[in-house]
């Protein structure tokens with residue numbers, strides 16, 4: 160196992176190491192691939208046009224972490240190549256990540272490449288950590304999607320791609336693992352077209368295939384880039400770049416010629432400026448169009464998200480990563496090329512978004528900020544608009560995986576790590592002062608042109624990320640009651656880091672309940688409480704977070720007449736509830752008032768009624784799970800003077816419960832979409848197992864020697880699936896699981912569930 164060298168060589172001249180507090184002076188290297196490990200000299204703020212905030216995303220195991228490691232190595236920040244299989248990578252620094260060889264947290268890494276500063280975030284591929292990807296994409300300007308070239312687009316790639324689209328993030332595709340005998344360029348490019356509905360723009364073709372994949376032809380420059388055949392210890396730093404010429408194999412020449420012509424025509428179709436250039440200056444010799452003009456056009460196409468450049472390589476075999484780095488700087492946008500509505504109102508004042516919080520035992524919360532405008536400096540007071548609080552930023556750091564380097568200031572476009580912000584949580588907008596937020600608000604009001612704009616843009620808060628609802632939950636207990644406070648503290652810290660983790664207290668049993676996104680998510684949380692907080696906790700059985708709805712329309716009336724102390728509270732409520740079609744886009748619960756009832760209620764009492772209805776939505780009539788797809792109409796509310804809002808809420812809740820019971824309850828269960836990739840020989844046993852799990856097979860596709868099985872299966876039947884699948888296929892299958900929808904259980908299954916919940920079996 161090789162060891163990572165993360166030592167003094169990584170620190171920039173004159174800067175202090177946060178671990179040992181020593182100051183170093185370091186020799187500077189300006190070549191793009193130095194012999195020795197480079198200093199973090201780029202911490203000195205570069206021009207904004209030279210910054211790239213990039214995410215790297217993909218399906219699990221496509222090779223994101225391996226690719227990131229190569230990027231760090233070739234850019235000169237690490238001395239040895241980290242290996243996920245050896246557990247010594249820079250970005251997967253959590254103990255669980257190294258042990259399991261997977262990415263859990265998105266790690267931020269800063270490095271420079273050919274005079275550009277790249278802030279890169281390696282995001283997790285496992286669906287349980289999808290919120291991590293969403294948080295990263297919110298603050299990124301561009302993304303690299305890594306694919307296994309033998310598998311093309313896989314389930315989780317589709318999910319992260321949709322997330323990138325939602326945030327309008329321009330992307331590059333990197334077809335990794337071109338060294339595999341089953342790698343298939345045409346298949347992968349087709350799957351990008353068909354499954355992602357994207358427009359792949361192929362910038363390279365491979366030289367050799369499988370084990371003999373030695374490099375690529377760069378179609379823009381017509382250069383052949385060749386890495387030496389993988390001798391042991393060859394790190395791929397040196398590669399040969401020479402123009403394609405007549406001495407090359409005729410087949411390769413022919414193939415490159417055809418591919419370049421197709422590229423030029425495709426780009427002309429997507430970019431009017433380039434089309435005009437071709438038609439006016441190169442109409443009879445498309446071949447002669449200069450590579451620099453083609454490159455400019457590819458950049459415009461990428462930024463406009465009309466096409467996605469596709470590059471090839473094999474990160475593990477150290478091939479193709481340097482051209483990928485070039486493509487990041489050439490085609491992905493600088494921060495000032497991305498539009499942020501809110502930011503314009505701040506002009507040169509500070510405006511930043513907190514997108515991630517990490518808990519550090521010594522330093523307290525470390526908050527990652529993306530700076531959109533202005534400058535961030537340590538030892539200053541900052542205003543958090545969302546919390547309406549002012550906090551002191553004590554130290555400012557550049558994140559380099561788990562190492563942090565202290566710096567004196569940071570400008571717009573960058574990603575910073577801050578110490579001292581104790582109340583800030585993910586999604587908060589940070590500005591320099593209350594007055595600057597007010598000034599931005601005034602500008603938004605006065606400079607907006609239309610009424611609609613005024614309404615929309617009066618907001619001076621950057622939008623955060625949506626947190627999905629958890630699907631699994633289980634109880635968690637400390638070893639002794641004396642550890643309960645420590646456990647609560649640990650859970651508070653973990654929740655601040657991870658908004659997809661929810662913690663609540665069961666009102667009946669008083670037990671603490673953990674709610675998470677999947678089995679792996681809860682397992683990792685359990686493990687972190689043990690390792691990082693030293694508490695051995697006991698987890699109850701994992702349970703599915705069901706939902707409930709109603710079957711019919713129903714109305715009911717209730718009266719509450721109670722005397723508390725000297726005060727008498729009398730209120731009568733009439734409500735009606737009805738089911739809403741769950742396939743409607745908004746399937747959560749609704750609330751409306753009749754005109755008369757609304758006219759009778761003061762604002763305070765209206766809130767009290769709303770509170771009563773919303774609290775009854777939290778616990779359905781069948782098993783106490785949250786309700787969805789229910790619409791409530793408040794028919795009337797009458798009360799005697801002196802009745803308190805709390806009593807009104809209580810009466811509404813009671814009346815709602817009666818109406819919901821009358822309407823007949825229905826349990827809804829989460830149904831997952833499952834994708835299993837398995838060899839043909841094991842297909843039968845995997846299918847048999849899915850049938851036993853109440854699954855429905857939607858499609859079986861062929862991918863080389865493998866079959867890809869697409870199915871939907873109730874989540875309740877998926878406990879321990881990874882172990883079963885491993886046993887059934889001797890470890891030769893992979894799967895991904897993602898929430899598809901909530902479906903009504905049939906009466907027989909619902910009865911079985913009710914009996915199980917009642918402890919009858």
Ligand SMILES: Nc1nc2c(ncn2[C@@H]2O[C@H](COP(=O)(O)OP(=O)(O)OP(=O)(O)O)[C@@H](O)[C@H]2O)c(=O)[nH]1
Pocket residue numbers: 217218219220221222223224225226243244260261262263282283284285335336337338339472473474475476
């Ligand atoms: N043959 C081949 N294997 C590769 C290549 N790149 C990565 N791998 C292997 O693929 C596996 C997954 O690599 P990772 O880099 O951990 O993939 P990842 O996408 O970061 O995975 P997660 O973080 O778990 O989502 C490891 O066993 C790597 O050694 C490649 O170019 N060729």
